[in-house]
Amino acid sequence: MAGGYSALRNELVSAANGVDYAYRDTGGAAGVPLVLLQHFRGNLDNWDPALIDALASVRRVVTFDNAGVGGSTGTTPDTIEQMARDAIAFLGAMELSQIDLLGFSIGSFVAQQIALVRPALVRRLILASAAPQGAAGMHGWAPEVIGAIGTPNTSPDAYLDVFFAQSASSREAGQEALGRMYARTEDRDTATTWATREAQYDAVCAWGIPDHGLLQRPSAIDMPVFVANGDSDPMILPRYSYLLAGLIPHAQIKIYPDAAHGFLFQHHAAFAADVDAFLTGAG
């Protein structure tokens, strides 16, 4: 794995829905592959290579752009339900019949939907910076969050404000993560568009329309689940991770200290070890 995630080729696979999906495929040890679902406006380059390389040291790891996102063709849908269908189409094209699934932020919404509509596909589920559909207080990001990372042109500082905590230690970790993500200069993924941002945020707001009855949905997620977040995430508050861990029958939870939305990049070694323990059944 010379060069690791930063040096991986962008691949393309054509799915039955007519979309060509951009993806990267690494690791490759035997066993159930781990598939990752990316955050709001993120593409293949927005995964911290340090995290992917740590995860891929013990198993196959697949990252991809969902329909309409980054280097994939098609149109970004404005519902989590359609994003789940589009992700299932990608998995079909990859001939992956059983996976472990890690959804991050909006990706955690899509991951829950996949686990609910195609449970046989998901062996174990990891929900990072997650919330259940319908939870009160989840109707769109807070003003300071959408004001930071929802603008047409975002900045590294705005990214750090949301993905990392205010402490010097977290900010330093954030600078390091950004350095790793931007170290790659060749064959970077296609940037996500404003149309993707608009469609994804419509989906986020629709997912967050308060509806107490919908909180019953996670009770049907019956595979083992690992719920994780940073202790000071301003984008999806840790209380929603507690809520998920309470609503899902077989969930474990860990809240990482001194960390925000990007806790999994900041604590990449610890989180990868926790994920491995969970996926091997030791967690």
Place this chain on the structure above:
Amino acid sequence: MAGGYSALRNELVSAANGVDYAYRDTGGAAGVPLVLLQHFRGNLDNWDPALIDALASVRRVVTFDNAGVGGSTGTTPDTIEQMARDAIAFLGAMELSQIDLLGFSIGSFVAQQIALVRPALVRRLILASAAPQGAAGMHGWAPEVIGAIGTPNTSPDAYLDVFFAQSASSREAGQEALGRMYARTEDRDTATTWATREAQYDAVCAWGIPDHGLLQRPSAIDMPVFVANGDSDPMILPRYSYLLAGLIPHAQIKIYPDAAHGFLFQHHAAFAADVDAFLTGAG
């Protein structure tokens, strides 16, 4: 505080509802007093003196038998709602107009009800080994739990099986807690009756009738709340603590390691310090 909780007199106060309530009153520093609501079948002697003394080192602490329980007169009601009314009557008789409230196990159910029907009374709320009304899977204790601590004559071993974890360290902590609780030989509280056991378990089962809509209740608990449990409580699973922490708008949570239902006795020093930090607003 020579002798501490173990040497305190049992006091009686007559309330407007005609009940004479048995209680103990200790500590006495200025500030908001902390009132405790006891577990299933417990009386004044079932509080670990090490915990009460630690709590009382910095504030006034009041323990009491609710109506019909132990040394109090009256009849144990078979609903959490009436237990809350009975507790409010005791607080009225004690002329306590604002308290911090710690509810343990069935006491946590009563504490939630008090916080909902008389919110002005409760400054800050601590829910130990707790669950929200209506949560799926909470309809009565598990067979091995009610089989251990629900029988006419319970044993120390049965108590240890529920209140302490299986590890040697937790069992040893349990033996020590039992030693402290039974060190008092004079003026012990009146034992709770079978009628109390029956009424309380009716209330527990009614509280646990699954009703997803009722999970919206904790969203109206708007004071700061500290939710706590042991990581291997067999009586009220830790997932219900996560659920509460997710449903309550302003909750913090701590799950104590290597501990079960009686985590607050096992970890009496750490828990008392966490309670103090929470009540002083530093937690």
